[in-house]
Amino acid sequence: xxxxxxxxxxxxxxxxxxxxxxxxxGGVLAQxxxxxxxxxxxxxxxxxxxxxxxxxxxxxxxxxLAPNFSNPYYSNVLSGICDVSRNLGYSTLICNIYDSSALxxxxxxxxxxxxxxxxxxxxxxxxxxxxxxxxxxxYPLVQCSEYAEGVDIPHISVxxxxxxxxxxxxxxxxxxxxxxxxxxxxxYVSNAERLRGYQDALQEAGLDEDENLIGYASADYSFASGKxxxxxxxxxxxxxxxIFCVSDILALGAISAxxxxxxxxxxxxxxxxxxxxxxxxxxxxxxxxxxxxxxELGRRSMLLLYDHIQRKPGAEKAIYLPHRFILRxxxxxxx
Amino acid sequence: xxxxxxxxxxxxxxxxxxxxxxxxxGGVLAQxxxxxxxxxxxxxxxxxxxxxxxxxxxxxxxxxLAPNFSNPYYSNVLSGICDVSRNLGYSTLICNIYDSSALxxxxxxxxxxxxxxxxxxxxxxxxxxxxxxxxxxxYPLVQCSEYAEGVDIPHISVxxxxxxxxxxxxxxxxxxxxxxxxxxxxxYVSNAERLRGYQDALQEAGLDEDENLIGYASADYSFASGKxxxxxxxxxxxxxxxIFCVSDILALGAISAxxxxxxxxxxxxxxxxxxxxxxxxxxxxxxxxxxxxxxELGRRSMLLLYDHIQRKPGAEKAIYLPHRFILRxxxxxxx
DNA sequence: GGATGTAATGTAATCCATTACATGCAGATA
DNA sequence: TATCTGCATGTAATGGATTACATTACATCC
Numbered sequence: 001x002x003x004x005x006x007x008x009x010x011x012x013x014x015x016x017x018x019x020x021x022x023x024x025x026g027g028v029l030a031q032x033x034x035x036x037x038x039x040x041x042x043x044x045x046x047x048x049x050x051x052x053x054x055x056x057x058x059x060x061x062x063x064x065l066a067p068n069f070s071n072p073y074y075s076n077v078l079s080g081i082c083d084v085s086r087n088l089g090y091s092t093l094i095c096n097i098y099d100s101s102a103l104x105x106x107x108x109x110x111x112x113x114x115x116x117x118x119x120x121x122x123x124x125x126x127x128x129x130x131x132x133x134x135x136x137x138x139y140p141l142v143q144c145s146e147y148a149e150g151v152d153i154p155h156i157s158v159x160x161x162x163x164x165x166x167x168x169x170x171x172x173x174x175x176x177x178x179x180x181x182x183x184x185x186x187x188y189v190s191n192a193e194r195l196r197g198y199q200d201a202l203q204e205a206g207l208d209e210d211e212n213l214i215g216y217a218s219a220d221y222s223f224a225s226g227k228x229x230x231x232x233x234x235x236x237x238x239x240x241x242x243i244f245c246v247s248d249i250l251a252l253g254a255i256s257a258x259x260x261x262x263x264x265x266x267x268x269x270x271x272x273x274x275x276x277x278x279x280x281x282x283x284x285x286x287x288x289x290x291x292x293x294x295x296e297l298g299r300r301s302m303l304l305l306y307d308h309i310q311r312k313p314g315a316e317k318a319i320y321l322p323h324r325f326i327l328r329x330x331x332x333x334x335x
Numbered sequence: 336x337x338x339x340x341x342x343x344x345x346x347x348x349x350x351x352x353x354x355x356x357x358x359x360x361g362g363v364l365a366q367x368x369x370x371x372x373x374x375x376x377x378x379x380x381x382x383x384x385x386x387x388x389x390x391x392x393x394x395x396x397x398x399x400l401a402p403n404f405s406n407p408y409y410s411n412v413l414s415g416i417c418d419v420s421r422n423l424g425y426s427t428l429i430c431n432i433y434d435s436s437a438l439x440x441x442x443x444x445x446x447x448x449x450x451x452x453x454x455x456x457x458x459x460x461x462x463x464x465x466x467x468x469x470x471x472x473x474y475p476l477v478q479c480s481e482y483a484e485g486v487d488i489p490h491i492s493v494x495x496x497x498x499x500x501x502x503x504x505x506x507x508x509x510x511x512x513x514x515x516x517x518x519x520x521x522x523y524v525s526n527a528e529r530l531r532g533y534q535d536a537l538q539e540a541g542l543d544e545d546e547n548l549i550g551y552a553s554a555d556y557s558f559a560s561g562k563x564x565x566x567x568x569x570x571x572x573x574x575x576x577x578i579f580c581v582s583d584i585l586a587l588g589a590i591s592a593x594x595x596x597x598x599x600x601x602x603x604x605x606x607x608x609x610x611x612x613x614x615x616x617x618x619x620x621x622x623x624x625x626x627x628x629x630x631e632l633g634r635r636s637m638l639l640l641y642d643h644i645q646r647k648p649g650a651e652k653a654i655y656l657p658h659r660f661i662l663r664x665x666x667x668x669x670x
Numbered sequence: 671g672g673a674t675g676t677a678a679t680g681t682a683a684t685c686c687a688t689t690a691c692a693t694g695c696a697g698a699t700a
Numbered sequence: 701t702a703t704c705t706g707c708a709t710g711t712a713a714t715g716g717a718t719t720a721c722a723t724t725a726c727a728t729c730c
Binding site: 348349350351352355362363364367386388389390391392449450 | 678679685
């Protein structure tokens with residue numbers, strides 16, 4: 001309950017001096033500082049953040065728009081963001097949205113309320129989210145992993161298209177001719193790009209694209225939907241001999257579906273994942289996949305956001321971090 | 336940049352009226368309200384939260400002390416907290432701490448700075464965390480899942496001891512005589528209680544406790560450490576025929592270790608998990624475990640915290656939510 | 671008509687820290 | 701000695717909302 005005035009009185013100095021001590025502004029005699037610190041301790045004084053923020057016109061908070069925590073991909077990104085923000089003296093406010101396109105006007109407004117946060121990182125925008133453009137340039141924003149296309153807001157991700165192409169090329173090299181894909185909804189850039197990369201690879205290899213080899217999973221990238229999509233692909237008369245999945249969890253679902261049908265991975269079916277989350281090496285066969293540097297993605301997002309908050313000139317607009325193909329046990333030469 | 340004064344001027348009313356409209360205080364003529372809202376829109380006015388919070392002496396933020404997001408258990412709890420807090424008009428500030436006993440003085444202080452948050456939920460306190468007691472009763476606090484013993488702060492969890500006892504009793508009923516346990520560090524109440532429940536069950540069954548049947552996993556409940564602990568148990572001459580693990584991930588690690596040694600689950604070894612996270616039914620054999628209502632735990636924590644923030648009399652001190660034993664595929668009659 | 675009540679609106683104090691600017695004082699310089 | 705410089709400190713304006721209390725306008729009643 002003590003306020004700065006009380007501390008000042010107790011220490012026999014003015015509020016300005018107390019403030020200077022607390023903010024490390026310097027220009028205070030060592031013995032004065034000692035008296036102030038003593039008074040602070042005695043009164044167990046804690047500065048009122050609202051007052052400070054009001055005056056300083058900042059909040060030292062950054063806002064994270066996250067889809068849902070249960071996905072290990074996002075947990076890692078989040079850790080990266082949190083670690084860096086802590087070091088920079090920021091706290092992280094997490095807004096859990098299940099679908100950025102379903103954001104209602106009033107929630108968006110409340111997010112951007114003055115002094116709620118000094119900046120924002122979005123983790124799961126849709127390609128066509130236009131509510132963002134309203135704030136482009138006016139408010140420090142960084143899009144991580146997913147991003148809205150054609151909106152002038154910096155983003156950080158990996159080169160999904162190339163990564164997908166390389167992966168599928170690997171399947172081609174193993175002799176596969178009927179290569180399926182399990183994709184999620186195209187409203188996510190990452191999904192769209194991975195799908196394109198898949199198509200690129202087929203084209204390169206002179207393989208025909210076949211609508212029937214595309215399995216659709218739901219937007220939550222869930223195990224169950226990966227499983228379901230795999231079943232529809234595998235129950236065909238002309239099933240694929242390899243399936244590229246746009247996420248690891250989908251791939252695990254696919255493997256589960258295959259197992260249920262008595263199809264053995266990788267002997268009868270090659271399966272490819274994407275992301276390289278922890279799960280991938282918890283069970284045999286270990287998943288062949290593309291490692292995405294989630295934690296680093298989070299770290300860099302926060303760093304970039306910080307540049308923008310500080311109006312550092314020349315802060316980058318788009319950053320692509322390197323991915324890495326990891327050959328493990330779920331792909332094999334076509335039988 | 337517009338402030339309430341500008342809106343007032345534009346609408347031809349006083350600041351008090353604008354504030355009343357914005358806060359839904361009522362007592363404003365419909366046509367006046369319309370003028371105000373129009374002005375707000377015109378100027379795209381957003382109230383300054385710092386100013387509001389300063390005046391109202393609240394922050395509408397609740398702080399969550401979370402160990403690490405990657406653990407699916409915590410992700411679910413988090414979702415529960417976030418969903419409720421959003422409905423109550425609170426935002427959630429997440430502070431990612433890797434170990435609550437390693438919290439340094441200055442971080443703790445900064446967490447409790449005035450008006451940083453209206454209350455706090457801790458997710459992973461150690462049994463002997465005493466820094467908490469300092470705030471007991473003075474600040475709205477709720478401990479979820481884990482809690483510090485002997486500290487007068489409300490907590491919500493499940494009856495870990497009984498749950499563990501029931502689970503192990505199940506193993507006894509299947510004829511197992513040498514039942515091992517893989518536990519984490521005893522600085523967590525949940526771990527200590529589950530260990531006690533295990534011992535209870537052994538005693539009840541008249542089985543001797545055997546130090547050699549206790550495997551120790553690390554504090555992060557990681558897959559790798561579950562695996563390692565299982566190996567030390569299984570490499571003995573007199574290995575257990577069943578292992579009770581204090582968490583699902585540890586159990587999955589144990590199954591993996593068994594597999595590596597050519598031990599088949601559940602034929603040669605029964606394995607029991609705890610928590611029932613998503614992983615449990617992703618791979619065969621599906622894990623027999625105890626379902627802990629994580630999401631609900633989070634929900635109720637926030638609800639309870641809200642009661643305390645509002646100084647609702649008679650808010651409970653300890654709540655135990657029901658758990659549920661789930662028989663699946665990793666336990667079987669002793670061979 | 672005048673008194674009274676009520677609903678709508680306005681005025682100004684208040685929340686608490688930061689900080690521009692002012693002051694005071696000691697030592698250095700001319 | 702008078703003036704200047706620089707450091708330590710103090711005074712008071714400031715940030716932008718909320719809200720207790722004051723005021724006004726108008727309707728109602730006797």
